[in-house]
Amino acid sequence: MIEVVKDQEEVETFGLMPRAMHAVASALGPGSGRWFIVAGGIIIGFIVVMSLLAPLISPYDPTTLFVGPDNSPPNAKFPLGTDQYGRDMLSRIIWGGRFMLTVAVMAVLLCLAIGVPIGLASAYRGGTVDKVVSLVMDSMYAFPSLVLAIVIIGVFGVNAINEAIAIAVVYVPSYYRVIRSQVLTIKELPYVEGAKSIGSKSRHILGSYILPNILPSVVVVATINFADSILTTAGLDFIGLGRLDLPDWGVDLYYGRAALPIGAWWIILFSGTMIVLSALGFGLISEGLAERRGRE
Amino acid sequence: MVELLKVEDLTVEYRTRRATIRAVNAVSFTLSKGSTLGVVGESGSGKSTLGHAITRLVDPPGIVTGGHIYFDGTNLLSLGAEEMRKVRGKRIAMVFQDPMSSLSPVKKVGAHFVEYIREHDPAVSADEALNTARMIFEDLGMENSRVDDYPHQFSGGMRQRVMIGLAIALEPELIIADEPTTALDVVVEAQILELLRELKKKYSVSMMLITHNMGVVAETADRIAVMYAGKIMELSSADGLYSHPMNPYTEALLGSIPNILVNDQVLKSIPGTPPDMAALPPGCPFSPRCPFVFDRCRVEDPPLKKVEGDTYTACHLHG
């Protein structure tokens, strides 16, 4: 992905769309890691579509109590059974991913909006600023994400944006690290030196040379970010810091715990499996992408 | 002259997503018992891969795709993994370039010997094996108490002695030395080469010496094979090679060695750049840089052919 620029216009007109399409095409093309990306993509695609179509395909309203008998195992009328409050599990499964996915998307966007500029600026500038920011980021990097999330949610209340913020706060250091190590390498490369010598502005260098080259690794981090975000949301739900009023796979597990002694496995298994699938899907994509890059 | 090693049309390819690279291209030569064959070439000429291929240690994505390797009559390529393992170390030993990284840092040097000796002959006890190691150390001019030291406690030259010690410990028939002195300074290099010569005499072991240094082979080898882009360009006796090179590449190599006796010389190099192994030109791989090139060279890749007596060359000019 090294582009020798003959004049500035050439780079500017190299639009974002064709580049994005090229990236997707090469991700799906033959080569190592392809299976992972495709499999992960199918899983995530399925979940996203299911979540989007929920109002249309869900047999019952997932929050209505006692549409059926309580604690009934899977049967013809309720294919995935009902929970302690008589709610249809199938409907809850279909609706259950929306909140988590929303939070995940918000978290990733926040991370990108905050982490990428900070990483680029700090690594490119260097000097004391870089050292201080690195110190701050290193301190936060080692801290368990769940603890910080618990504190933020516990203090500021449970809603999607707070969860997204909590997850973003913990994840920005990961983006920072990856971006920084890449920028440090790239900024020493001859073509950057060349650009500087013809008087290109820093902003231009960062935008046209460095940014496109760090994007692949940022995408890898973003996919892991998605996966971790889903798991963190689930974790918060389980502790009791979730939106108990919404249909959500993690909340199902929170309630499902009480059902354990009576052996009502259907309240737990399906919701848990959906969480695993979501995290798995993103995990597979991330592994596939990483493998591709490694095999260059 | 008994043939110990006969390599016929050996081809080794590296298959990656981008391209397939032929690191060793239909290479053929023989090595007589008790003699030393020097294999010279630039980096990327395939000489190191050749050495690894003979002991079947080529790592993926590399793969042997053709040819035969006859060692004492047996085709090594047809052996099962377990049988080959028994040949390695016992009948054919290897010495590697970087003595620093060829020994396990967390293992005592003596332990390397013990494990090795006992692997090929379980009847030997640990004590006996350690004693053998001690004797070898003395033979190589090191204190025998040093078998209890760790690799990083040795200097580069001494580590290479240890490597050589390991190579001769089981008195193999063939030693393949892959750039054994490249990582050493000239003084130590001379000592190691001297050591190799003595060992050759003492244990009458045959040797394949792989190096990029024309000077090293001149002293040590009986016959020399010159490699370029995976091919053998010339194969002849050491004396013959230096006095009557039969290949433009050999000439160019010899020509680029500075003459210590001449003042104010302009350093001659070979014009052009080493070949891109993923995109070799048709015909002779040296054709883009050869001063004697003509049309046929660019179209037809010359095979290695006998010129006279024991000399072979792959060149349309001479063949």
Place this chain on the structure above:
Amino acid sequence: MTLRTYILTRIALTLPMLLFLLSLVFLVMRILPGNPVLLRFEKNANPALIAEYTHRLGLDLPLWQQYVNYLTGLLHGNLGQSMVTFDPVANQILSRFPATLELTIGAFIVAAVVGLVFGSTAARRAGGKTDGTVKVYGILIYAFPIFFLGMMLQLVFGIWLRWLPIAGRMPAGLIPAGLNLGSVHIQTGLYTVDSLLAGNIREFFQAIEYLLLPCLTLGLVISGVFVRMTRSNMLETMKMEFVTAARARGLKDDTVVYGYALRNALLPIVTIMGLQFALLLGGAILTETEFNILGVGSYLVDRINFRDYTAVQGTVVFLAILISMVSLLVDVIYAYLDPRIRL
């Protein structure tokens, strides 16, 4: 760099990082929400009560003074007081810490063993089916929410098969006694250790029984990370020349992989694993909650549900310090054991 220089540098680096974290916690818990007492009672309660609470907790002091008290308090081991019971948080945490320690050590052992075995096997057969399977295992197991895996294991082994207990650390409030040496009573709080000290083998096995499911749950999920770490580290190591040289000597494949590659990679791998302590702690929170283990993790959850913000602050501070200390220790031990620095 000598060992001594390394340790000093490392400590010098840790202090600002720790200070930053502690200040961050202070910021999030005190400044941003305003008055934690207010937050707890949500303006409903009678103002006089709020004022009294605020005063008792020292929250009416000027901010800078609160900050100074906070930091100096830490130096004395004071982690604050509970907003609910006014008990010192430090006492609560210390009494619950051994449970967390036992759990994390047990889980670490499970994760490390699985990681090393699967990871080195995958590296050995890189590119093949085993490798692919192991890679998928790593991703799959880590995708499991810890409590989900826990629940499934409880269901299968605790409720359906009835082989193992599903909650707690020992049967019905039993606590291993520890050892009495004259007037000194040694009780670590680690039930496995204490039961051995007391010479009670039956209790020892009971403690193990109760530890099995929680440690397996947490350990297996974390093993996903460890497997990938081991695999990539081993792949690098196997490319090194001493591995090829060992093969060239005709040594068996097993010998080469385990005796040469793994032996050399072991120290760096285990060190990196040790540095993942934060990961284990995070997981411990969920594991303790799921298995009703009274540890620091479940204490945190407990306190946040009670809106006991000062206790939460104290716990988070404790965790921050703990993680920093463990990382420091692991780094130092590695530097000490690295043969290049040692000899």
